[in-house]
Amino acid sequence: VQIVQLKGGISHSQSNTYAYEVVELFSEAFSTVGRYLPLPVMFDTVQIKELIEKDKHIKKILDLGRQANIAVFTVGTVKNDALLFRLGYIDKKDKDIIQTRAAGDICSRFFDVQGNICDKELDERTVGIKLEELKSKEKRILVAGSQRKITAIKAALKGEFANILVTDQYTAEELLKD
Incomplete structure (x- = not known):
């Protein structure tokens, strides 16, 4: 068993x-x-990100993440207090675009209610597993709950990013209403 940061x-x-x-x-x-x-x-430019990903040590870890057959992850929201906004990687212009288009994020990749990437340029600067790569995993375990994450969880399920959901009773009841 290997545990790999995605x-x-x-x-x-x-x-x-x-x-x-x-x-x-x-x-x-x-x-x-x-x-x-x-x-x-995230990096400031795609070029910097791509250069760093070519490093043999970084490439090895990224490849291990891509090869894993099980992924455990959560979703983030696009509310003002979302962790990704507080980290300082996303400027006001990108934040406004994301909050207009996105339902949530997985591995810092923002997607809409249909499961489509919202901001291609921002996605290209993001380090880690891509959502399409995530979909190839045998077990894709989404661990998330709370009223504030309902929209993101629904979109993640609709986009088929997860095939297993671990949540609480109240979130499950809310998800089953639709």
Whole structure:
């Protein structure tokens, strides 16, 4: 068993992403060593991101994530207090576009209610597994709950990013209403 971080998680802001802690706890639970992606989740330009992804060590971790047969992930919201907005990677212009078009994000990749990528340029600057690559996993486990994530969870299920949902009773009841 290998535990591999599927997206960059280093933050230059005061907000903690808990990316390291999540990988560490999974690694302890499965008595293995975690494989960390020691990068920010987004770069300023596509060219910088592509150059860094060519590094043999980074490429190896990204490839391990792509090869994994199980992915465990959550969804983020596009509300003003969303973690990705607090991290400082997204400027006001991009934030406005995202909040107009997106239902949520998985691995920092924003998608609409139909499961389509919302901002191609921003997506190209994002480090980690692509949503289409995620769809190829045998088990795609979405762990999410709460009223504030209903829209994002629905869109993730509609986009077929998850084939297993782990949630709470109240969120499940809300999802079943439609």
